[in-house]
Amino acid sequence: xxxxxxxxxxxxxxxxxxxxxxxxxxxxxxxxxxxxxxxxxxxxxxxxxxxxxxxxxxxxxxxxxxxxxxxxxxxxxxxxxxxxxxxxxxxxxxxxxxxxxxxxxxxxxxxxx
Amino acid sequence: xxxxxxxxxxxxxxxxxxxxxxxxxxxxxxxxxxxxxxxxxxxxxxxxxxxxxxxxxxxxxxxxxxxxxxxxxxxxxxxxxxxxxxxxxxxxxxxxxxxxxxxxxxxxxxxxx
Numbered sequence: 001x002x003x004x005x006x007x008x009x010x011x012x013x014x015x016x017x018x019x020x021x022x023x024x025x026x027x028x029x030x031x032x033x034x035x036x037x038x039x040x041x042x043x044x045x046x047x048x049x050x051x052x053x054x055x056x057x058x059x060x061x062x063x064x065x066x067x068x069x070x071x072x073x074x075x076x077x078x079x080x081x082x083x084x085x086x087x088x089x090x091x092x093x094x095x096x097x098x099x100x101x102x103x104x105x106x107x108x109x110x111x112x113x
Numbered sequence: 114x115x116x117x118x119x120x121x122x123x124x125x126x127x128x129x130x131x132x133x134x135x136x137x138x139x140x141x142x143x144x145x146x147x148x149x150x151x152x153x154x155x156x157x158x159x160x161x162x163x164x165x166x167x168x169x170x171x172x173x174x175x176x177x178x179x180x181x182x183x184x185x186x187x188x189x190x191x192x193x194x195x196x197x198x199x200x201x202x203x204x205x206x207x208x209x210x211x212x213x214x215x216x217x218x219x220x221x222x223x224x225x226x
Contacts, residue, residue, distance in 0.1 A: 043203045043217030103155035
């Protein structure tokens, strides 16, 4: 499975934007880039995913580099509820609907009031 | 009602005991997954099932077994629990939207003394 590299931790202030980076230099053409987050004492939850183009949803934006070797999850205005571990995961599109996710250690985001 | 339920939510057991963790889902999905999370680490896949008759080993299946009794139920067993199986255990199934994501249950905290 292709690997991802994320910083162990990042810190932000409330109501400021947060840019969470992820490197995936060995990404293949069939890999989707998925982001999940895990709030304290909860299971992971889906945040956003993309293939080549930048994506936006109600939770976040995903900016994907043109060569697809890196991506950035953008939280436009961090809130205290966004404090969590954020996981960047590559998912092989070639597996169709039958696939598994491989989690790394993720980035622990701390949001200061 | 929650889409995925896990029982028990917390369990303390002793070394050598057999224990079963249960997962039930109400959405009729074919695919179900069991993950384990050790403190400070990401999730590791134990077993996954693409339908009732299709069960696959994940990254760390040694010491575990599973049973897919019905489409809605996927049970994880520790035949002879050992202390290093102390962890958080999460069950997952496909997300509703987008469909190529995963939705995680609330988790079971297992302590093996």
